[in-house]
Amino acid sequence: MQLSWLALRDHAQPASEASSKKINYIYYLEKLFMIYKLIIIGSGPAGYTAGIYAGRAELKPLVFSGLSPGGQLMNTSLVENWPGGMRPLKSAKDSTNDIHHLIIDKSDKTMKMVVGIGGPELMMNMRQQAEKFGAEIIDKNVSKVELTGGIKRVFVGNEMFEAKTVIIATGAEAIMLGVPGEKKFMGRGVAVCAVCDAPFYKDKTAFVIGGGNAAVIDAIALTKFAKKVYLVHRRDELRASKIMIKRVIDNSKIEILWNTELKEIRGEEKVEEVVLQTSQGSELALRDRPDIKSGLEVRNHDMKADGVFLAVGHRPVTEFFKGQLELDKKGYIVTKGGRVGVTQTSIDGVFAAGDVVDYNYQQAITAAATGCQAALDAEKYLSNKKGDYEKYKN
């Protein structure tokens, strides 16, 4: 009877494997209380990479991928800087101007390759790879955590999951501006995924708000359809990679509105107009001198708009770790390094990886790298803790 109950609660292991395995005392106890060795929260490159490594270390990790599995790369059409990420040129759709091609010469034939891999494709591959090595993935949002103590608790609504270690890879989410009209027109002209929604703006006028890589990529994606794209940036220089800045400058459909901020989005049923505020004179030059205001001439102007794409930046998803984990001023998780590894947070057995820690690099590959480190750190922590097993019994 107990065994059938166990089988019911056993999410972690296929029945055949469970029955073939010798059920020793520790194994039995673990199943009874369903204590996972590792729970991973997040499903971007950091979360899935942690899943792959932890799976291969036979930790049978449980991954909460959230309601939007795959993280930010799901909104990117082509990731050009993932090393080794290439595929053969397939369809005519691939042959757009900003895709880099490469001809590979093999002895018997030449092959045209697209340099880059689709964001969703890359993330689906990572997910399948993690599952292949034994990670269990649940597409639900975590609602609460209790991380202090030897056994960590992760809640999804009323369900509770327990684990000896937790890796936090919740990443970052797009920042909304909070200007009037932004919420009202979401999905009706206001959007956050240019790659998804660009085709709806055929021969229309779109505004992209922001000045980083995301904004620049969005602006370029929109030019394939829109007749005009305004890039609205509050400073007088872009913070994007050189190659992307060059593509923006070279694109005749994109006009950059420097030193300009979005103040309001107006319309009836959908977006019709934006209110912008431009500061004449360099805001950049004046930002370190708050005492000097006179050089700044501020001017409001309205412009006709069909779409507004928000790409002002991201903030770490750490709301429900507040009060438990040490966070820095901007809300990023602080990692300690030290004996148990670089991804160790302020709580023993809790590790963090990816954009939720990293305000500096924020790349898919740096996120994946720290996800790998976190899994190795968790594995090491678990092996050191083996002697303490008795205290988990009750």
Add this chain to the structure above:
Amino acid sequence: MAVQFTDQDFEEKVLKSDKPVMVDFSAEWCGPCKMAGPIIDELAEEYKDKMVIGKMDVDGNKTIAGKYGVMSIPTVILFKGGEEVERMSGFVGKEGYENLIKKVLGE
């Protein structure tokens, strides 16, 4: 599997349907739509007695998407008696879609 609606059969299959209908506006090139696809298929199977659940490729069927002001995908619109009753943009996970279906079914 979810049915595929087109501009041509939309009136017949959606507006004139006896049961409520959920239409998932999506496209091949949209990442979040790819995540939604298999979930929409599952829900179509699970609710096949109570609701018609189908997909509409906005690439080939611009008229209906335009008529209903779909400017962001994935967007689901739920119809009852030929009228739009609910709408949601963005990928919201199985629970999110299910909540919307239950709301329309009054469950």
